[in-house]
Amino acid sequence: MRHRQGALVFDATFELAEPWTVLFGPSGSGKTTVLRAIAGLMRPAAGQIVLGCDTPRVLFDRAKGICMPAHRRGVRLAAQVATLFPNMTVRENIAYGVPGDATEVVEETLQRFHLDRLSEVMPWKLSGGERQRAAVARAVASAITLKDSGLLLLDEPFAGLDLRLRDDLLGDLRSWLASTHTPVLSVTHDVGEAFQLGAEVIKFDDGRVLRQGPVEAVLAEERERLLDQLSRKDVQGEFKPL
Amino acid sequence: MDFEALWLTLRLAAGTTAILLVAGLPLAWWIASGRGAGRAVVQALVALPLVLPPTVVGFYLLVMLGPLTVPGRLLIRLFGHSLAFSFSGLLVGSVIYSLPFAVQPLVAGFGSVDRGYTEAAAGLGASPWRTFRTVVMPLTRGSLLTSAVLAFTHTVGEFGVVLMLGGNIPGATQTLSISLYDQVQDFNYAAANRTALALVIISLAALIVIYSRRGSGLGRGELV
Numbered sequence: 001m002r003h004r005q006g007a008l009v010f011d012a013t014f015e016l017a018e019p020w021t022v023l024f025g026p027s028g029s030g031k032t033t034v035l036r037a038i039a040g041l042m043r044p045a046a047g048q049i050v051l052g053c054d055t056p057r058v059l060f061d062r063a064k065g066i067c068m069p070a071h072r073r074g075v076r077l078a079a080q081v082a083t084l085f086p087n088m089t090v091r092e093n094i095a096y097g098v099p100g101d102a103t104e105v106v107e108e109t110l111q112r113f114h115l116d117r118l119s120e121v122m123p124w125k126l127s128g129g130e131r132q133r134a135a136v137a138r139a140v141a142s143a144i145t146l147k148d149s150g151l152l153l154l155d156e157p158f159a160g161l162d163l164r165l166r167d168d169l170l171g172d173l174r175s176w177l178a179s180t181h182t183p184v185l186s187v188t189h190d191v192g193e194a195f196q197l198g199a200e201v202i203k204f205d206d207g208r209v210l211r212q213g214p215v216e217a218v219l220a221e222e223r224e225r226l227l228d229q230l231s232r233k234d235v236q237g238e239f240k241p242l
Numbered sequence: 243m244d245f246e247a248l249w250l251t252l253r254l255a256a257g258t259t260a261i262l263l264v265a266g267l268p269l270a271w272w273i274a275s276g277r278g279a280g281r282a283v284v285q286a287l288v289a290l291p292l293v294l295p296p297t298v299v300g301f302y303l304l305v306m307l308g309p310l311t312v313p314g315r316l317l318i319r320l321f322g323h324s325l326a327f328s329f330s331g332l333l334v335g336s337v338i339y340s341l342p343f344a345v346q347p348l349v350a351g352f353g354s355v356d357r358g359y360t361e362a363a364a365g366l367g368a369s370p371w372r373t374f375r376t377v378v379m380p381l382t383r384g385s386l387l388t389s390a391v392l393a394f395t396h397t398v399g400e401f402g403v404v405l406m407l408g409g410n411i412p413g414a415t416q417t418l419s420i421s422l423y424d425q426v427q428d429f430n431y432a433a434a435n436r437t438a439l440a441l442v443i444i445s446l447a448a449l450i451v452i453y454s455r456r457g458s459g460l461g462r463g464e465l466v
Binding site: 039041069071074075076077078079081083084097138139142146153 | 356358359361362363364365366368369370372376377380381
């Protein structure tokens with residue numbers, strides 16, 4: 001897939017091999033653009049996007065002039081900026097992408113994301129972290145109810161959450177999505193989150209795929225650097241207990 | 243008070259508003275949802291009645307609806323008579339003349355809807371029509387009301403286009419504003435005063451509807 005954005009050219013060729021794959025890279029490297037292209041919110045200048053293994057579906061093929069509309073792609077996206085519909089409650093937001101006969105999924109999602117007590121609240125009354133959580137929950141609920149094998153795209157899904165809640169949600173979400181066979185491609189620039197989330201990591205920078213493989217192999221260097229930073233005396237000094 | 247003219251004016255305004263809401267919604271959405279030379283030309287055409295003298299619009303409509311033009315001949319064949327100097331002709335003229343008053347508030351309303359909302363809906367599998375119906379429309383109810391009220395009141399107050407296109411036929415094309423003109427020409431100032439007062443009351447009531455809604459707070463997540 002290639003996309004021209006000003007002078008920047010993205011050249012992202014990769015396959016999703018694991019149920020949860022992490023697209024890892026620094027801010028501004030083009031990760032969000034890749035997700036938006038897969039979701040059908042923008043058209044790449046060249047390339048092909050295919051979804052599914054047994055019965056592959058061509059979502060986009062510039063050469064053949066194929067560009068499936070976003071709503072028919074079987075792809076669900078939680079954007080980095082949580083845009084809950086302001087005219088709907090949290091429950092109505094989560095139910096938006098769920099078929100009418102799958103109300104139990106809405107209830108389960110509310111519970112799993114600790115949103116049950118906020119279910120009848122309007123979005124403007126939520127904190128930033130709660131809005132982020134509800135937006136991710138909305139995409140997850142919708143992805144889980146997809147009949148054909150779809151894809152869930154999560155753009156920095158837990159960026160606004162405190163570490164404890166993030167750890168709680170991540171573990172639960174991983175097992176829930178695995179049990180419902182919902183494949184996920186999530187984006188992060190956080191090494192810790194990448195290790196927590198994915199067996200498979202695509203390292204991305206400057207609009208290009210640098211490497212793909214198991215997280216331990218692909219992000220070994222970043223991990224060492226992070227551990228080194230944490231063990232340095234000056235850093236320890238900064239966090240010296242009072 | 244000329245109740246016949248009042249009834250005809252209200253019928254004309256209601257019919258014009260209904261047509262403009264049906265036709266104006268997709269047109270405004272199309273204008274608001276993109277750019278390009280085509281859209282700029284359409285937007286200019288929609289706004290043209292705002293800057294043209296009403297008599298110019300009335301004159302061209304009179305010519306267009308007459309037997310000298312292809313659309314006019316088609317309409318004569320369809321209706322069996324010319325639309326000029328008839329209520330149907332007035333309706334066509336009012337729709338065109340009030341078009342910017344209906345479309346521009348809608349364009350502004352649709353333009354104020356954050357693209358993130360429509361993209362979020364698409365990212366949840368909603369079709370463009372469902373997105374429009376369930377997200378865009380509820381967020382722009384205020385613009386819809388403004389559009390309807392402005393189209394209605396502007397039609398009520400029309401004079402130039404009505405006179406050029408409909409003449410002054412009591413019961414068929416004589417609206418309140420034409421009746422007021424007649425009353426003044428006849429030096430019947432008492433009747434003119436009542437007619438003018440009726441026009442003021444209708445317009446004021448419509449504006450109070452708009453401003454009281456804005457003053458009383460917006461609906462669920464409404465933007466405009």
